[in-house]
Amino acid sequence: MVAEKPSTKNISVTIRVWRQPSAAQPGRFVDYPARDLNPNMSLLEMLDVVNDQLERIGEDPIAFAHDCREGICGTCSLVIDGKPHGPHHGVASCQTYMRSFEDGSVITIEPFRARPFPVIKDLITDRSAFDKIQQAGGFISIRTGSACDANATPIPKETADLAMDAAQCIGCGACVAACKNASAMLFVSAKVSQLGLLPQGQPERDSRVLNMVAKMDELGFGNCTNQYECSAACPKLISHDFIARMNRDYIAASFRAAFKPKPAAGSGGGA
Amino acid sequence: MATLNSNVPPGPLADKWRTYKSNLKLVNPANKRKYEVVIVGAGLAGASAAATLSELGYRVKCIVFHDSPRRAHSIAAQGGINAAKNYQNDGDSVHRLFYDTLKGGDYRARESNVHRLAEVSVNIIDQCVAQGVPFAREYGGLLANRSFGGAQVSRTFYARGQTGQQLLLGAYSALSKQVGAGAVELVTQHEMVDLVVVDGHARGVITRDLVTGKFHRHSGEAVIIATGGYGNVFNLSTYARGSNTTAIWRAYKRGACFANPCYTQIHPTCIPVSGDYQSKLTLMSESLRNDGRIWVPKKNEDCKKAPADIPEEDRDYFLERIYPSFGNLAPRDVSSRAAKRMCDEGRGVGETGLGVYLDFAEAIQRYGKQVAARANLVNPSKEKILELGEAAVKERYGNLFDIYHEITNESAYKQPMRIYPAVHYTMGGLWVDYNLMSNVPGLFVLGEANFSDHGANRLGASALMQGLADGYFVVPYTIGNYLATLKPNSRPSTDAPEFKAAEENAASIVKRLLAAKGKEPVNHYHKKLGKLMWDYCGMSRTKEGLEKAILEIGKLREEFWANVNVPGSGDNMNQALERANRVADFIELGQLMCRDALAREESCGGHFREEHQYPDGECKRDDEKFAHVAAWEFQGEGSVPLRNIEPLNYEFTKMSVRSYK
Numbered sequence: 029m030v031a032e033k034p035s036t037k038n039i040s041v042t043i044r045v046w047r048q049p050s051a052a053q054p055g056r057f058v059d060y061p062a063r064d065l066n067p068n069m070s071l072l073e074m075l076d077v078v079n080d081q082l083e084r085i086g087e088d089p090i091a092f093a094h095d096c097r098e099g100i101c102g103t104c105s106l107v108i109d110g111k112p113h114g115p116h117h118g119v120a121s122c123q124t125y126m127r128s129f130e131d132g133s134v135i136t137i138e139p140f141r142a143r144p145f146p147v148i149k150d151l152i153t154d155r156s157a158f159d160k161i162q163q164a165g166g167f168i169s170i171r172t173g174s175a176c177d178a179n180a181t182p183i184p185k186e187t188a189d190l191a192m193d194a195a196q197c198i199g200c201g202a203c204v205a206a207c208k209n210a211s212a213m214l215f216v217s218a219k220v221s222q223l224g225l226l227p228q229g230q231p232e233r234d235s236r237v238l239n240m241v242a243k244m245d246e247l248g249f250g251n252c253t254n255q256y257e258c259s260a261a262c263p264k265l266i267s268h269d270f271i272a273r274m275n276r277d278y279i280a281a282s283f284r285a286a287f288k289p290k291p292a293a294g295s296g297g298g299a
Numbered sequence: 300m301a302t303l304n305s306n307v308p309p310g311p312l313a314d315k316w317r318t319y320k321s322n323l324k325l326v327n328p329a330n331k332r333k334y335e336v337v338i339v340g341a342g343l344a345g346a347s348a349a350a351t352l353s354e355l356g357y358r359v360k361c362i363v364f365h366d367s368p369r370r371a372h373s374i375a376a377q378g379g380i381n382a383a384k385n386y387q388n389d390g391d392s393v394h395r396l397f398y399d400t401l402k403g404g405d406y407r408a409r410e411s412n413v414h415r416l417a418e419v420s421v422n423i424i425d426q427c428v429a430q431g432v433p434f435a436r437e438y439g440g441l442l443a444n445r446s447f448g449g450a451q452v453s454r455t456f457y458a459r460g461q462t463g464q465q466l467l468l469g470a471y472s473a474l475s476k477q478v479g480a481g482a483v484e485l486v487t488q489h490e491m492v493d494l495v496v497v498d499g500h501a502r503g504v505i506t507r508d509l510v511t512g513k514f515h516r517h518s519g520e521a522v523i524i525a526t527g528g529y530g531n532v533f534n535l536s537t538y539a540r541g542s543n544t545t546a547i548w549r550a551y552k553r554g555a556c557f558a559n560p561c562y563t564q565i566h567p568t569c570i571p572v573s574g575d576y577q578s579k580l581t582l583m584s585e586s587l588r589n590d591g592r593i594w595v596p597k598k599n600e601d602c603k604k605a606p607a608d609i610p611e612e613d614r615d616y617f618l619e620r621i622y623p624s625f626g627n628l629a630p631r632d633v634s635s636r637a638a639k640r641m642c643d644e645g646r647g648v649g650e651t652g653l654g655v656y657l658d659f660a661e662a663i664q665r666y667g668k669q670v671a672a673r674a675n676l677v678n679p680s681k682e683k684i685l686e687l688g689e690a691a692v693k694e695r696y697g698n699l700f701d702i703y704h705e706i707t708n709e710s711a712y713k714q715p716m717r718i719y720p721a722v723h724y725t726m727g728g729l730w731v732d733y734n735l736m737s738n739v740p741g742l743f744v745l746g747e748a749n750f751s752d753h754g755a756n757r758l759g760a761s762a763l764m765q766g767l768a769d770g771y772f773v774v775p776y777t778i779g780n781y782l783a784t785l786k787p788n789s790r791p792s793t794d795a796p797e798f799k800a801a802e803e804n805a806a807s808i809v810k811r812l813l814a815a816k817g818k819e820p821v822n823h824y825h826k827k828l829g830k831l832m833w834d835y836c837g838m839s840r841t842k843e844g845l846e847k848a849i850l851e852i853g854k855l856r857e858e859f860w861a862n863v864n865v866p867g868s869g870d871n872m873n874q875a876l877e878r879a880n881r882v883a884d885f886i887e888l889g890q891l892m893c894r895d896a897l898a899r900e901e902s903c904g905g906h907f908r909e910e911h912q913y914p915d916g917e918c919k920r921d922d923e924k925f926a927h928v929a930a931w932e933f934q935g936e937g938s939v940p941l942r943n944i945e946p947l948n949y950e951f952t953k954m955s956v957r958s959y960k
């Protein structure tokens with residue numbers, strides 16, 4: 029249960045954690061007590077403390093993904109009391125602190141659940157599908173060393189700022205976990221919009237959106253529900269407006285692709 | 300004894316790189332695909348090298364322990380990246396960036412490397428903008444800059460407080476393009492656990508698959524290690540929890556020299572430690588020092604008072620007082636030590652007394668009045684000015700103020716931040732020559748994992764610059780010069796006895812860890828090691844302290860192997876085992892760092908020996924005895940490592956006393 033006022037005294041809670049030895053084996057919830065916790069402790073630090081206790085008695089610690097612990101690497105990926113990244117808006121799991129919970133509460137902790145993100149162990153899922161979408165078109169083809177001077181193309185501040193809003197995506201997958209269709213459209217649209225807004229991204233704008241969307245569909249992510257749970261769960265509060273922008277780009281690109289004149293083939297070779 | 304030839308090319312400083320580049324041996328385009336380069340790590344340095352080398356046509360395999368290359372800790376760099384573009388017309392130049400970086404490093408870096416870094420800095424910005432990195436811009440559409448410590452020009456490019464993220468995602472997108480095209484083989488969730496050396500040349504690595512626990516062999520004509528720094532030896536640091544030394548440490552044990560391991564950067568502005576459970580410390584970007592003023596109470600008895608109750612005349616803005624020409628933008632080592640001195644005098648603030656204030660009240664007033672004047676408000680109320688000022692500060696630093704609030708539950712708009720120095724970066728690393736090749740031929744080391752460019756102290760916004768310089772613009776040239784000496788397709792088979800031996804070595808370590816079945820979890824030992832390192836090899840060091848630490852760490856090592864408890868097995872995902880494998884290496888490295896700090900009988904940059912200081916507490920270098928790189932060479936388990944020396948020959952710059960006053 030989420031505390032209405034942040035706790036200042038030490039608290040004790042029970043955590044109800046999803047334990048699953050591997051993708052092939054079934055999982056279940058297991059309860060663990062976590063006592064006398066400093067309210068300034070992060071939720072992940074609480075898991076560290078519980079794990080130290082488990083390791084001391086030779087039991088398998090709870091596997092969870094984490095790295096930077098400052099909300100930027102996108103590794104941590106917990107569903108806390110039913111919400112991806114927990115009760116607070118605009119933060120990742122690692123930025124959830126124990127002061128947010130009532131003394132005596134039961135905190136349920138699960139992995140992100142979506143078919144394209146299979147469980148590897150306990151709270152860790154395989155999110156390599158996001159890398160595959162990125163590889164399908166999430167880039168500007170610029171060979172190292174071939175760039176022109178950085179100030180050669182002025183970009184209006186508003187455009188650069190909007191591109192930055194989209195570029196903030198940390199690739200955690202909370203948008204997919206929050207969506208009942210397991211849609212990845214917020215993730216994909218963030219990259220499509222960032223690059224599509226900038227002049228440098230124009231030459232590949234059509235192929236980028238077509239290829240990334242095709243890969244997203246192929247990997248089993250669903251379509252947008254238009255309910256925007258994704259934006260609500262996003263630790264960087266990326267706006268669902270970018271999904272609309274991607275849809276416009278997609279339609280335009282599809283038409284252009286259908287009616288595009290074909291260049292004359294076979295111009296290779298030569299002396 | 301290792302041969303340490305820096306291979307610095309002859310000629311005038313400003314021409315070295317250009318001339319050298321045009322004389323390097325080349326590999327013909329059709330032959331490039333017959334050379335395989337194994338790259339370990341995909342942060343700024345690793346990802347940029349992997350993308351660039353594969354664009355050139357080499358076969359590239361890129362190995363990361365994360366689940367995706369985008370998770371590397373480069374992503375957490377906040378403030379910015381330096382480049383000598385001089386877009387601000389404020390007198391910047393390649394020479395000035397070179398000089399600032401060399402001086403910032405307290406004259407303990409190689410002149411030629413630093414100059415090259417400053418030269419290619421401008422290409423990096425061009426490259427990143429072309430990739431779609433959304434740097435901050437001015438209203439006219441041109442790129443914006445801000446100032447960082449140790450410089451008197453504005454040469455830092457930034458993307459809000461997330462510059463590292465945007466640069467890494469740029470390099471990641473370049474890498475992804477090559478992976479998608481089938482030009483790079485990406486291997487995720489594999490940790491490098493040994494280097495394979497065949498006939499004295501690095502020819503591959505052994506990895507452990509962190510999901511299945513299986514060992515794998517990877518063979519190549521060359522190996523690149525770009526696995527970052529080793530600051531987690533202190534347990535508490537601003538590093539990601541997974542950052543580790545295992546790749547470079549195991550390479551050290553295969554003969555690569557470890558240079559200047561004691562050079563550690565302690566960053567002045569981090570959120571103070573609050574309890575024993577703590578797993579990491581969080582940085583508050585140096586960019587905050589553009590506007591924040593650092594102070595402590597003048598009187599010890601004021602320390603427990605609320606900051607608002609301490610009148611202006613009772614505050615000591617100590618950086619502005621001691622270093623008037625750089626003020627709050629004094630370099631990191633200097634600022635950190637000054638903060639420590641204030642706390643040692645009993646004038647630290649917060650519950651533990653280990654903290655100083657970083658205050659934005661003056662900036663809020665200044666911006667508030669500016670905005671009000673621009674909006675033509677007549678006699679604006681105090682509240683209005685405060686509101687406008689807070690909004691202006693929020694626009695600049697909002698995300699950092701949010702992070703501070705999440706962690707401390709305090710608003711830095713209403714009261715000053717409390718900050719304290721914390722471990723942030725390691726300037727030391729594997730020794731490399733001008734080509735970024737270690738003393739083991741075929742092993743190249745990039746980014747924070749090498750020792751090359753920052754001397755004894757790194758300036759802010761220079762880590763991103765170095766990582767990308769190494770990966771995009773240096774190693775793609777220099778590695779060709781090495782590969783051209785080899786026959787195409789000459790990499791050994793992974794059935795070679797050296798591969799078998801290396802795999803057995805890595806497997807035996809895992810087996811021993813699992814067999815210990817003692818009483819304490821891995822974290823227990825990591826915390827103990829961290830405390831020893833912080834107390835004796837942290838911001839200030841003494842002979843007695845270091846000698847004691849060397850003994851204590853030796854004992855800790857024995858205790859660890861006898862009494863650690865790693866549950867589970869080695870044939871599936873086992874995070875306790877991953878940690879144990881890394882902590883085992885940290886313990887050994889910690890001892891080497893203390894040895895290095897003990898042997899360096901001088902103070903320079905981040906290395907401060909209490910015995911060697913000026914009366915005002917500043918670093919006292921000894922250029923006669925210590926103007927050199929110390930490169931430690933492994934001599935076998937249980938033997939004291941050998942301290943080799945590479946003299947630093949300053950041909951163009953005069954080593955002088957570094958002053959920011």
